[in-house]
Amino acid sequence: MTISLLIVDDHPIVRDGLRGIFTGEHGFEVLGEAASGAEAVALATALRPDVVLMDLRMPGTDGVSAITELTRSGSTARVLVLTTYDTDSDVLPAIEAGATGYLLKDAPREELFRAVRATARGEAVLSPAVASRIMVQMRAPAQEPLSARELEVLGLVSRGSTNKEAAARLFISEATVKTHLLHAYAKLGVRDRAAAVAVAFERGLLRS
CATH class of the missing domain: 1.10.10.10 (Winged helix-like DNA-binding domain superfamily/Winged helix DNA-binding domain)
Incomplete structure (x- = not known):
């Protein structure tokens, strides 16, 4: 089965690199690219990809907002976050918004392929660093909220x-x-x- 992709990143060189990686690998098809969250939502609706590779920090509509909108609209596309950031303020909102997976951009090529295939199947995918952060968060004593x-x-x-x-x-x-x-x-x-x-x-x- 061929997995169709939408690549979302505000850096053209990153989009070019990802397109090259997936175009040269059997079983993947890149349907399009978006440079912002708003463009991602519009293209995902029009192209109906299996997986959206979503950056988080972009000018205008950010990745979390785009994921939220895709989830709200009933999009069938699975979202795999692919970003440089693994802080709690990035990871948790993205997952809560509806992302299926969260991977860092320094992941090896084969790990990226496996993550996309797993995401397409609806399986949760977390990079080791992100999984560790979530485990620490879950094990931490309940924090009293600030007023x-x-x-x-x-x-x-x-x-x-x-x-x-x-x-x-x-x-x-x-x-x-x-x-x-x-x-x-x-x-x-x-x-x-x-x-x-x-x-x-x-x-x-x-x-x-």
């Missing part, structure tokens, strides 16, 4: 606000800002504001 106010304070801090400036913006006292930050530190398992901001971005609690 809306704690996130507001942390968001202002991430944009360079001092405690005094954050207090003025939120119409609260500077002491209250410090209290919110201390609570956020405890929940995130850190000791200072720089680490709190870094962990919050890593977990997808803050957006750049």
Whole structure:
């Protein structure tokens, strides 16, 4: 059986490379290429590929948004994420959105072929690094979520606000800002504001 593919990546050289890899391998057919999430959704709807090779970080509509839209539209295409990033803020949203697999771009060619074949069969595919991250996440003790106010304070801090400036913006006292930050530190398992901001971005609690 020939597996039809749609390649989605905003870098032309990456698309050219992937097209060359699959065109030269028996059992695969590249139906088209897309440079953005929006283009991916439109082409997947028109071409009906078996598998969409989806990058995540693209200008405009990103990969997670595209996966969400494909899932919502009832597309029969399976999505295999192929990306450079394996952080929690990338992996978990992509899988929750409906991706069948998640592979890193440094995967060997034969591993990529196996992953695409497995994805076409509807089997979950995870690179070892990604699988390890998910296992750690699942085994970690339940984390107490940050309150809306704690996130507001942390968001202002991430944009360079001092405690005094954050207090003025939120119409609260500077002491209250410090209290919110201390609570956020405890929940995130850190000791200072720089680490709190870094962990919050890593977990997808803050957006750049």
